[in-house]
Amino acid sequence: xxxxxxxxxxAHARDSIARGSKSFALASKLFxxxxxxxxxxxxxxxxxxDDIADGQDHGGxxxxxxxxxxxxxTIRVLTDAALRGEVTxxxxxxxxxxxxRECRIPTxxxxxxxxxxxxxxxxxxxxSQADMLRYCYHVAGAVGCMMAVLMxxxxxxxxxxxxxxxxxxxxxLANIARDISEDEAAGRCYLPEEWLVEMDIPPGEHxxxxxxxxxxxxxxxxxxxxxxxxxxxxxGAIALPPRSAWAVLAAAGIYGDIARExxxxxxxxxxxxxxTPKGDKLGWVARAAMQVVGRARxxxxxxxxxxxxxxxxxx
Numbered sequence: 001x002x003x004x005x006x007x008x009x010x011a012h013a014r015d016s017i018a019r020g021s022k023s024f025a026l027a028s029k030l031f032x033x034x035x036x037x038x039x040x041x042x043x044x045x046x047x048x049x050d051d052i053a054d055g056q057d058h059g060g061x062x063x064x065x066x067x068x069x070x071x072x073x074t075i076r077v078l079t080d081a082a083l084r085g086e087v088t089x090x091x092x093x094x095x096x097x098x099x100x101r102e103c104r105i106p107t108x109x110x111x112x113x114x115x116x117x118x119x120x121x122x123x124x125x126x127x128s129q130a131d132m133l134r135y136c137y138h139v140a141g142a143v144g145c146m147m148a149v150l151m152x153x154x155x156x157x158x159x160x161x162x163x164x165x166x167x168x169x170x171x172x173l174a175n176i177a178r179d180i181s182e183d184e185a186a187g188r189c190y191l192p193e194e195w196l197v198e199m200d201i202p203p204g205e206h207x208x209x210x211x212x213x214x215x216x217x218x219x220x221x222x223x224x225x226x227x228x229x230x231x232x233x234x235x236g237a238i239a240l241p242p243r244s245a246w247a248v249l250a251a252a253g254i255y256g257d258i259a260r261e262x263x264x265x266x267x268x269x270x271x272x273x274x275x276t277p278k279g280d281k282l283g284w285v286a287r288a289a290m291q292v293v294g295r296a297r298x299x300x301x302x303x304x305x306x307x308x309x310x311x312x313x314x315x
Contacts, residue, residue, distance in 0.1 A: 009095035013040035016092065020047045023254045026281055030247035030288075031151075038099045038150050045082075045096030046113070046143055049075050053117040054186075068121035075114055083107055105149045108315060112142040126192045133310040135190065136172040137165065141312055144168030148236070151244040158314070162305060163236025165312045167252060170229035174259035177222040180215065181207055181270035191218055212267035223263035230256045232309055235299040237292070245292045253284035 017025045017040050028039050052071050078088050082097035100107065116138030126132040148164035149155050176183075176190045183189060184207045196206060199214040206215055230252050237245040257276045262269045291298065 006098060009091050009098065010037045010040060012091040013037075013044035013095050016040070016044040016047050023276060023281065024251065026285070027247045027251035027254065030243060030250060030285065032241075032243050035151055035241075035244055038103060039147065041095040041099040042143075042146060042150060044092040045079075048090070048092035049079070049114070049117060053120060068123075072114075072117055072121045075117060079110060079114060083110065099150065103150045104155070105146050106155050106315070109142045109146045109149075112138055112313075113146075116142075120188070123187075125189060128194050129192050130310065132176070132190060132192050133169065136169045136176075137310075137312050140168035140172035140175075141165035142168070144171075144233075145312075148240075151240055151248075153239055157239065159301075159305075160236050160239040162312065163233050163239075166229040166305075166309065167233035167236070167248065169310070170226045170233060170252070170259075171255050173222050173226035173229065174255055174262070177219045177226070177262045177269070178258055178274045180219070182273075195221070207270070216267040216269065219269055220263045220266075223259040226256065226259040228306065228309060232305055234295070235301060235303050235305075237295045237299060238301040242292050245295060246288050249291050249295070250281075250284045250288035253288060254281050257284075 014037075017028060020043070024043060028036050028043075031039060052075055053068070055071075078090060078093045079096070081088050082093040083100060085097060085101065088094055088097075096110075099105070100110070116135060119135055119138065124135075126135060142165075144164040144167050145161045148161055153160050153164070155161075180189075180191070189204075189206065191206065193203075195218055196203070199211075199218065201211050201214055205211055233252060234249065237249055240248060254276050257280060258274050261274045261276075265271075265274070
């Protein structure tokens with residue numbers, strides 16, 4: 001397989017998203033064919049980089065790798081080769097090279113994403129809320145910007161890219177809230193140290209039974225933050241073609257429900273992994289279709305972005 005064999009690379013990417021994320025796979029079906037294929041190609045690269053970094057196979061339990069820097073080097077080398085148009089022999093990276101060239105996505109976003117893996121490789125932990133949001137930008141907000149350009153947003157349209165970044169931040173804040181227990185088992189914690197100090201929770205003690213009520217308070221804080229970024233992101237939908245807006249609004253609702261369910265469960269949020277049921281996902285597909293029609297009225301592009309939201313690094 002070579003990077004020129006686009007149909008095979010697209011088929012590989014389609015299988016990757018089907019295995020790695022049922023939510024994103026469903027939302028991607030709402031795109032037109034060209035955009036859908038390109039979204040699959042970008043997803044497959046993101047998924048493969050994540051799997052290399054964490055020793056996973058399309059997600060699942062992290063393996064607690066001990067060679068993080070070597071894995072990071074592999075990601076950098078293969079990504080840079082793909083960006084140069086070279087054949088890497090890995091369909092995820094070869095497909096990534098195609099979509100980057102086809103859509104002329106600024107390479108800085110790919111490098112920004114890799115910096116998120118670099119933070120994990122050196123066992124970084126957020127001290128402040130701003131630190132946590134900076135991490136969210138690297139591992140998800142940058143992907144939101146890439147997806148926006150893939151869907152036709154001008155790379156110089158910084159206002160719309162800010163909204164696209166906000167959706168990535170919303171998704172990652174939901175992930176952090178849902179995965180606190182799984183992250184702890186892998187020796188990671190993305191809750192700001194200042195938050196834990198505020199709750200009087202010593203380092204490494206946040207999953208202890210006595211800390212669950214306090215942890216639930218922090219999870220609700222994450223869910224509230226995710227809701228703010230989700231709402232901000234919806235204002236960017238006006239800049240997208242109707243089918244792309246449909247997919248984005250559906251994904252926002254589907255993933256937003258994860259954060260909302262974590263908050264609803266309180267201290268029992270980590271007894272079982274939170275997922276959005278299929279019926280609820282289909283409900284969001286239907287609701288998003290109706291929201292597309294009135295998106296300009298409900299979420300005008302001219303609305304000012306709330307000043308309390310974290311602002312991504314500018315080019």
